[in-house]
Amino acid sequence: MLLASMLIAAGLGISALALTVLSTSGPLQIAQATQPTQSTPGAETKPSAPSEPATTGQRPSDIPPQPARPDEDAQKAGAQPALPPAPAEKIAPPIREK
Template sequence: MSPDNSKRAYRKQLLLASLLVTAGLVMSGLSLIGIRAQNSQQMAQATPPTQSSPPENQNKPAESKPGGERPTTPPPEPARPDTQPQTQGAPPVLPPAPAEKIAPPIKEK
């Protein structure tokens, strides 16, 4: 490529870039003018205000009476832990390794 052609290509690219930047600035300016032309007193509200409702008597817990009895449909039983799991211990998580995978014990130095 000769120097004249490279200068010409550079100028074309620079002109194109300048036109694109100018077009972007014009679009931004027109958008800002459109925003300012709208009524600036508008307010956005994400959710409507909550309306208070009268309290409901059904949601209240029952009144407690001193000395009253607790209703127990199934009779309570004392906790009795199983003695068998205590003597056996926990089951192993993994099965034992095959014999060829077990290494000899480490010797102390």
């Protein structure tokens, strides 16, 4: 308990010291690493952003979705599955009633 109270007192002391150093220092000086951005010549005549594309809200229908695992006939014809086979499920023996 004594150690905890000493640590809290030390933290408060360091915080008070930092606040006094900050308050006694002069006004803050902020440096800017890069020059401010300038306007492109002729920017007033050009549009600022491209217009929004018109969307229909529908999925594209030119490419049908493919199943992750092709049916057996397609696999026999040489189609490769997109995903590896799923691991076998681990099944525990049924719980016996007492």
